Structure formats: C-alpha cells, structure tokens
Amino acid sequence: MLPTLSLGLFLVLPFHSQYLQSNSCLESSFYGNHRDGQILRAVFKFSSERRSCFDSFDSATAGSYKIETSYEPQRLVWLEAEEIDDSLKEHNLFDIESWLSSLHSRSTEAWYINDQHQQSLQEIQGDKNLIWASDTAALISLSPELARIVDLYLPQFWKSTLLPFAPIKHIPVPPSTVHYVQQIVSNFAFDPVVASIVNNISLAQMHSDIRFLTGEDGVSGITSRHSFASGALIAAHWLKDRFEETGAKCHLKPFLAGFSPNVICRYEAATDSDSIVILGAHYDSRGTLGFLRAPGGDDDGSGTTSLLSIARTIARKGVKFHSNVELCAFAGEEQGLLGSKAYARQLREENVNVTLMIQADMLAYRAYQEPRQLGLPDLIGSPVAMDLVTKAAAIYSPELQVGLTPACCSDHQSFHEQGYVATQVFERAGPIADPMYHNSGDLSDREGYDFDQLRSIAKVQFAALLHTAGYELRK
Numbered sequence: 001m002l003p004t005l006s007l008g009l010f011l012v013l014p015f016h017s018q019y020l021q022s023n024s025c026l027e028s029s030f031y032g033n034h035r036d037g038q039i040l041r042a043v044f045k046f047s048s049e050r051r052s053c054f055d056s057f058d059s060a061t062a063g064s065y066k067i068e069t070s071y072e073p074q075r076l077v078w079l080e081a082e083e084i085d086d087s088l089k090e091h092n093l094f095d096i097e098s099w100l101s102s103l104h105s106r107s108t109e110a111w112y113i114n115d116q117h118q119q120s121l122q123e124i125q126g127d128k129n130l131i132w133a134s135d136t137a138a139l140i141s142l143s144p145e146l147a148r149i150v151d152l153y154l155p156q157f158w159k160s161t162l163l164p165f166a167p168i169k170h171i172p173v174p175p176s177t178v179h180y181v182q183q184i185v186s187n188f189a190f191d192p193v194v195a196s197i198v199n200n201i202s203l204a205q206m207h208s209d210i211r212f213l214t215g216e217d218g219v220s221g222i223t224s225r226h227s228f229a230s231g232a233l234i235a236a237h238w239l240k241d242r243f244e245e246t247g248a249k250c251h252l253k254p255f256l257a258g259f260s261p262n263v264i265c266r267y268e269a270a271t272d273s274d275s276i277v278i279l280g281a282h283y284d285s286r287g288t289l290g291f292l293r294a295p296g297g298d299d300d301g302s303g304t305t306s307l308l309s310i311a312r313t314i315a316r317k318g319v320k321f322h323s324n325v326e327l328c329a330f331a332g333e334e335q336g337l338l339g340s341k342a343y344a345r346q347l348r349e350e351n352v353n354v355t356l357m358i359q360a361d362m363l364a365y366r367a368y369q370e371p372r373q374l375g376l377p378d379l380i381g382s383p384v385a386m387d388l389v390t391k392a393a394a395i396y397s398p399e400l401q402v403g404l405t406p407a408c409c410s411d412h413q414s415f416h417e418q419g420y421v422a423t424q425v426f427e428r429a430g431p432i433a434d435p436m437y438h439n440s441g442d443l444s445d446r447e448g449y450d451f452d453q454l455r456s457i458a459k460v461q462f463a464a465l466l467h468t469a470g471y472e473l474r475k
Contacts, residue, residue, distance in 0.1 A: 008069030025053030036137035075147035076163035083406035161336030171419035214295035224294035232260035246315035255342035270320035282333035303360035306458035322470030340411035357422040361410035365434035375405030375426035385423035403429025
C-alpha cells in the first residue's frame with residue numbers, strides 16, 4: 001500500500017516570540033496569533049517543499065500540535081469562543097464537528113448570499129474541513145466564498161478570523177517607540193485645558209449619532225451594517241461626511257472586493273511632524289444567526305459614536321494637533337479584523353511613524369448594579385499604552401473602574417502585530433456581559449445601554465490623544 005501523501009502541514013503552538021526569533025523555519029511559515037481561551041496560539045503552515053522544517057520540530061512541548069492532512073486545505077479560518085460572563089454561558093454550547101456537519105443543510109435566506117455560496121455550503125465535509133480543535137477554538141478549512149461569510153452561521157458567542165493568504169512577518173514593537181510613549185506616561189499630569197476640552201463632549205449628540213447608525217431614528221434606513229450589507233455603505237458615506245464637517249480630510253479606502261470600505265480621516269499637524277496618533281473603532285456589525293437585522297448599537301456603534309463625539313469636539317473647541325491625528329472607522333472587523341489589518345499593513349510597508357493606536361470597541365453596556373468601568377486587554381496589546389489610558393482615566397474620568405478584560409481582540413491587534421504601540425478600551429473590567437452581543441437586539445434604547453459610561457470612556461480616549469499628539473487651540 002502506498003503511503004498517504006500529506007498535503008497540509010500545520011503547527012499550532014502556544015505563542016512565544018523567541019520561537020520566531022530563533023527559528024527561521026517558523027519565522028517564514030507564520031500565519032498569526034489567535035486566541036484559544038486564556039492561551040494565545042501561533043499557527044504555522046508549511047508547504048510540501050518545506051517538509052524538513054515541519055519534521056524538525058519537536059511536538060513534545062506541552063500545548064504543541066503537529067497536524068498533517070491528506071487534502072489540500074482551502075481558505076484557513078480560526079474560530080474561537082468569546083470570553084463571556086457566567087450569566088451568559090448557558091447560551092454558549094457549541095460542538096464544532098456537529099456544526100460543520102450541519103452547515104451544508106442550512107438555508108441561505110440572507111439576501112447577500114448568492115448561488116455560489118449555497119454551493120459552498122453543500123460541499124462541506126467535516127472530515128475535510130476540521131484541521132485542529134480544542135474546547136474553545138478551532139482551525140478549519142473552507143472554500144474562499146464561504147470563509148468570507150462564515151460569521152453569519154456562527155452562534156452568538158463564537159467569532160471567526162480569516163487567516164492570511166500567505167505567511168506574515170512577526171514585528172515586535174521597537175524599544176524606541178515604547179520609550180517615547182513611556183516618557184508621555186511619566187510626565188502625564190492634569191491639564192485644565194484638556195479637561196475643559198474633553199468635558200465638552202456632547203451627550204445629546206451621542207444619542208443622535210448612534211440612533212442614525214442603528215436605524216433607530218427611522219431616517220437613516222439602516223437595518224444592518226454587516227460588511228456586505230448596503231447599510232454599511234450608507235454608514236460609511238455618512239461617517240465620511242460627518243468627519244469632514246469637523247475639518248478632517250477623509251478617504252473611503254477599499255481593502256477587499258465586496259466589503260464596505262474603511263473610513264480614514266486625518267487632521268493634519270499644525271507643526272512639522274511625520275508622526276501619527278490613531279483612534280479607531282469598527283462600524284460593521286453582526287446580528288442574530290438567521291436574521292438580517294444587525295443594528296450593532298454597542299458592537300461597535302458605541303466605539304464609532306465615541307470617534308464622532310471626539311471629532312465634533314475638535315471642531316467646536318478649535319483644537320489643532322502637533323502630530324498628525326487619524327480617526328479610523330474600520331470595516332471587516334467581524335470577519336477577523338480585515339479592514340484594520342489591510343490598513344496597518346499598508347502603514348508598515350510605507351514605514352509610517354505611528355506613535356500610538358487606541359481602539360474603541362463596545363463601550364456602552366453596563367450590567368445591573370455594576371459600577372461604570374473601562375476594560376483593557378489582558379493578552380494582546382502594549383503595556384505602555386495601557387498605562388497611558390489608565391492614567392488618563394484616573395485624571396479625567398475617575399468615575400470609571402479600570403481593570404483587565406479577556407474580551408479579545410479588536411482592531412488594535414492589527415497595529416500591534418505590525419510593531420506599533422496599541423491597546424483597546426472596552427466597557428467592562430471582565431468578560432463580555434452584554435446579552436445583546438452579536439444579536440439583532442443590539443440597540444441603544446434598551447436596559448443597560450449607558451451613555452454616561454460611553455461619554456466617560458470617550459473622554460479618556462480624547463485625553464490620551466491630546467496628551468500624546470500635543471495640541472493648541474485656535475478659533
């Protein structure tokens with residue numbers, strides 16, 4: 001009997017940067033870091049020509065897996081369970097093998113799925129789709145068409161990430177950039193002018209902006225901001241117009257065919273500077289499995305609204321920055337940070353000097369009787385950026401209880417992986433507690449949606465921006 005030819009060669013390892021720094025085989029076969037519960041895993045894929053590299057790795061290390069497949073994998077997708085509060089865990093039962101075997105029988109009532117996608121569902125074969133799995137994550141292979149929309153078929157508290165088409169380079173954050181931000185942290189102190197600026201954020205305007213994005217105003221016509229939905233394009237153009245009204249120069253930047261574009265808006269530096277400080281959010285959304293409506297009021301209409309509130313205050317107060325500042329509303333986040341990955345990669349390829357990136361994702365939900373909070377990522381991000389945000393919160397929004405969250409990961413990861421100082425702000429110092437997460441009921445007019453918390457976190461983002469970029473006031 002002839003031996004079975006292995007067409008897919010994979011390593012799934014706990015991530016350690018020294019692996020990549022000391023092993024050229026691994027460095028040239030790296031497909032990114034991905035979360036598996038409380039573990040950060042690195043995925044490596046080897047071509048048949050690099051079989052010797054694969055064979056040379058000792059898989060006896062705890063938590064390491066060597067996988068060979070007898071078929072040629074298609075588009076690789078990482079699935080992971082979200083870290084959620086105990087009160088939500090009864091809704092998170094999920095068996096990956098059963099889910100894969102049932103995918104082919106699912107109806108495709110969503111209007112933006114065409115016949116080609118229906119055919120892709122029919123071709124699902126569990127034994128040729130599941131490459132590796134744990135209780136809280138899986139690496140699977142899907143057709144390119146289905147991989148792009150697999151988030152539509154996942155249960156509420158699971159999410160998908162498209163792996164890159166080719167190996168990527170792991171880029172550590174350089175010490176010089178860390179040192180620069182550390183100096184800002186060391187000198188961080190109360191500034192009465194900063195306080196007067198951030199306190200000017202309008203709560204009433206926040207109410208108006210989020211209701212447009214969710215469609216609750218009855219005027220926007222938006223029912224979904226899913227990356228492939230027409231409502232996402234309405235939102236993109238509306239966001240561009242609103243940011244431009246505040247003096248920013250904006251561009252709609254496509255990144256993948258079929259996806260709504262990134263909205264990239266810049267305030268040019270008032271002084272000679274090549275550095276950029278970026279505040280980000282994602283404006284795409286995800287709804288309940290099987291339903292078209294995806295209002296995304298908290299995820300991430302709240303983060304997008306925080307950017308709008310900052311932009312409007314920049315205009316009202318006549319703020320001019322000493323560094324270039326970009327407010328970025330990304331698309332494709334729900335499919336695996338695709339919009340921000342494309343933009344961060346472009347900036348790195350152009351050797352752009354990004355001083356700091358802060359992502360705002362889910363800022364507005366507050367569980368019953370809990371204090372107002374601000375969560376910072378426990379695994380992926382720059383500790384120095386977390387220190388900066390923590391100081392800004394203590395000074396300008398002391399009502400917020402600051403702590404770590406395992407809720408992971410948003411668009412800051414895209415920048416951190418390109419060697420930029422980056423972090424995320426989140427609504428809770430703990431796991432996800434919002435029962436309307438990835439749900440068609442994610443509206444702003446509901447119990448637990450706290451505009452005061454949203455405004456408090458926006459003040460922190462804005463204060464960190466002002467201290468980092470430098471500013472002056474001009475009327």
